[in-house]
Amino acid sequence: MSTPQTTRQYSYSQRGSYDNLVLQEVLLAAPKANEVLVKTHAVSLQFRDLLLAGNKFMTGYIGLAEPWSNWLSNVKPNFVPCSDMAGEVIAVGKDVKDWKAGDRVCANFFLEKLNDEQTPETDKSALGGPIDGVLTEYRTFPAHSLVAIPPHLSYEEASTLPCAALTAYNALYCGYAPPEGGGNSAGAGNGRSLHVRIPKFALQFAVAAGATVIATSSSAEKLEIAKKLGAAHVINYRTTPAWDREVLKITGGVGVDRVLDVAGYATLQRSIDSVKQGGSIDLIGVVGSLNEVSPVDILIPVMFRNLKLRGIYVGAVSQLQDMNKLIATNPAATRPIVDRVFPFSEAKAAFAYFASQAHVGKVVIKL
The missing domain is CATH 3.90.180.10 (Medium-chain alcohol dehydrogenases, catalytic domain)
Incomplete structure (x- = not known):
């Protein structure tokens, strides 16, 4: 050429x-x-x-x-x-x-x-x-x-x-402990359905690693896709706005190991309420509208429940290389x-x- x-x-x-x-x-x-x-x-x-x-x-x-x-x-x-x-x-x-x-x-x-x-x-x-x-x-x-x-x-x-x-891969594999079988990982759309595309990758990567995934969306169609991709549980937050309570119910009151939050302001409080003591929240988006969140409501549980918050802004060349290796070795689950x-x-x-x-x-x- x-x-x-x-x-x-x-x-x-x-x-x-x-x-x-x-x-x-x-x-x-x-x-x-x-x-x-x-x-x-x-x-x-x-x-x-x-x-x-x-x-x-x-x-x-x-x-x-x-x-x-x-x-x-x-x-x-x-x-x-x-x-x-x-x-x-x-x-x-x-x-x-x-x-x-x-x-x-x-x-x-x-x-x-x-x-x-x-x-x-x-x-x-x-x-x-x-x-x-x-x-x-x-x-x-x-x-x-x-x-x-x-x-x-x-x-x-x-x-x-x-x-x-890469944002999803970075959140799951490059920060706190990677997802492993037997744990609970809430990571498929805690915000509006507009940004569900990023957590779809997170769902696929987590399933490939053997994690138990609880997927949330406001779209019944997208939740059906999530189930086909391997989500163990799905929650429609339009019909169940208190999805954090449903997550606690599913996990026997313990909470999930990890939350991938794509909405930011709109859902951070519920993300904190749904994660287990010592768990982690990866912030990977801001698609939710602004709302008033009291600093006390965030800082006190984060500190006294020993929670970990991590902001994710895409990733590095080295991480993209590693992610593509994971995709190549798990072609069906990560397509x-x-x-x-x-x-x-x-x-x-x-x-x-x-x-x-x-x-x-x-x-x-x-x-």
Whole structure:
């Protein structure tokens, strides 16, 4: 394949909505000595992509406080959106030894986060915000930011791995004790169904490790999928809003070993109430609306019940490599669920469908 001189890419003419995405053709520089040129085959959408678009519905939905306003302002002008991709290497710089044309790869969410150390510098390397993202036909990446795709996955399936899957893997395997058979792990959607895609991966990884999983969602359809994926118990928090009490009932009053909380403000209190003494809560999302939570209601039980709280912001290149090895050795249990695939020309329609919350699984754009 000859090296292209231009690439078609989407960028924002102005912030405010994904309707402001503009498709244009721009010049494409050849890869530098330590860079790799990749042809994008698939891009998957994340909740963050809606936030960074400045979509009024989404920003109003989470009730942005000052820290969020600051985070959303740290975005490159006219940036190319999206962080998650899968593609094919078509050219490498003269000093690159680990990649060759034809290799199938994903780029890590943070291009410069090689290990589990978060710094201001790694934050600045997040795709689709501080720097241009991956909703483009071709893009160069630092060679060290790329990871090989599990061989059994399609490009569409592999595009879902760098953010959603890695966040779940990081929460389950890279912090406190990994899930093991015989324990209870509540990890499938303590927030609104919009963000159930991240806990689906957590559910799959936990089941692969032999954990007992209690899955929660407001969607009966998604709970049926959770049961098919191996959840031992499911709770519809729309019909059972006090789901923490139901978790205690299921676990004989003890509580679960771990909670993966995707809603943040909206569910943290119930997450604390549902976890056992000495248990852990991994905070992996903020899809729930703001509500008033007393610091006393949080700090006192965390301290006196010896609970562990851990914030998760995606993961590192090394963790993505390890996760892909786990996926390759557990192909049936960990296969990504793709709800719908849109062509590149219909990227705005993909964003609209994703924002509608009608999806069950990942929304992908195919190039």
